[in-house]
Amino acid sequence: MGLKSWLARTTQTPADYAVVYTKGLEELIDFLSASLVVFSGHQNLQEGDGPQQVVFEDSFEMVLSGYHLVTEDVTDLMEPSATKFQTEKLFPSAYRASTAFLSLYSDNAARKNMRPENAELFVKSLHINVAKRTAGHHGFDPEPRNSFTAIQTLIPTFLCTRMLNEASFGVEDGLGNILQDISLSTDGKTRYAFLVGSKKQSLGCAAPYLKVLMNVNDNIQRCAKDLRW
Numbered sequence: 001m002g003l004k005s006w007l008a009r010t011t012q013t014p015a016d017y018a019v020v021y022t023k024g025l026e027e028l029i030d031f032l033s034a035s036l037v038v039f040s041g042h043q044n045l046q047e048g049d050g051p052q053q054v055v056f057e058d059s060f061e062m063v064l065s066g067y068h069l070v071t072e073d074v075t076d077l078m079e080p081s082a083t084k085f086q087t088e089k090l091f092p093s094a095y096r097a098s099t100a101f102l103s104l105y106s107d108n109a110a111r112k113n114m115r116p117e118n119a120e121l122f123v124k125s126l127h128i129n130v131a132k133r134t135a136g137h138h139g140f141d142p143e144p145r146n147s148f149t150a151i152q153t154l155i156p157t158f159l160c161t162r163m164l165n166e167a168s169f170g171v172e173d174g175l176g177n178i179l180q181d182i183s184l185s186t187d188g189k190t191r192y193a194f195l196v197g198s199k200k201q202s203l204g205c206a207a208p209y210l211k212v213l214m215n216v217n218d219n220i221q222r223c224a225k226d227l228r229w
Contacts, residue, residue: 014110014118014229018125021106021219026133028212029102030082033094033138035208036182038080039195040090041067045188054183054193055170058201067193080208086138090192093182095138100154101178103130105213109220118229127151157181163213169196169206179205 041062056062059069070088071077085091106126111119131148134140140147158177165173179194197204223229 014114014122015125017223017227018122019129021122021223022126022129022133024219025102025106025130025216028215029095029098029134031080032098032102032209032212033091034080034082034085035205036094036098036178036194037085037088037090038071038076039205041069041193041195042090042190043067043193045184045191052191052193054179054191055176055196056193057169057196057198057204059195062193062195065193077203089185089190090182092138093186095134096140096150096154097158097178097181099130099134099140100151101158101174102212102216103127103151104155104158105174106216106220109217110224113221113224114229118224122229164206164210166199169198169204170194175206175209 041059043066053065056065059072063069070085070090076084082091086095103126107123110122110126113119114122127148128144131151132144134151135144135147136142140150158174158181160174160177162172163174165171165176170176170179175196179196183192183194184190185192195204196206
């Protein structure tokens, strides 16, 4: 989303910026979705199984807990690809959760960095255009109005007071809300777990998650400052 110089020349209003911004956000949604998938493991649920741990600091613990890793390829883990992993059964759930979460996060970032009247214009356009861009993709209805409703219904799931729990990644934080939401398959037959990493062990989905959040913050902060919104 390296849009700073182009945006400064072409956007006239916060609503215009939101239209362009959602093009880049679409890429971030794909990247975050792929990151959640490549750092996941899965196991079949047995009748009577209760809740189990779905967040792990390292893959060894995941395997010992009975999860089958999606990939151990270092290239996949370092450069998650939506194109390569969109056929994984988990991807549609990860995509829908990522869409709703990043819509919410972008909404909040705009309200923190723009004057209220400009933030309202940006946010309204943001949600409309995200719905248009995701309609028909990975489980969202082809009709944008229905996609919009689905995203708005999902958004409250991801409300949180902190984005990342530095003491325990994925526990009582924004990342954890996403992982809990997608930890059970839609048919209830498969449980998913996730390698999140830690301060001592950086390999995990927390790193790309933070990268995406920093990208959102940087673009919205710079545009709001440059255009004096």
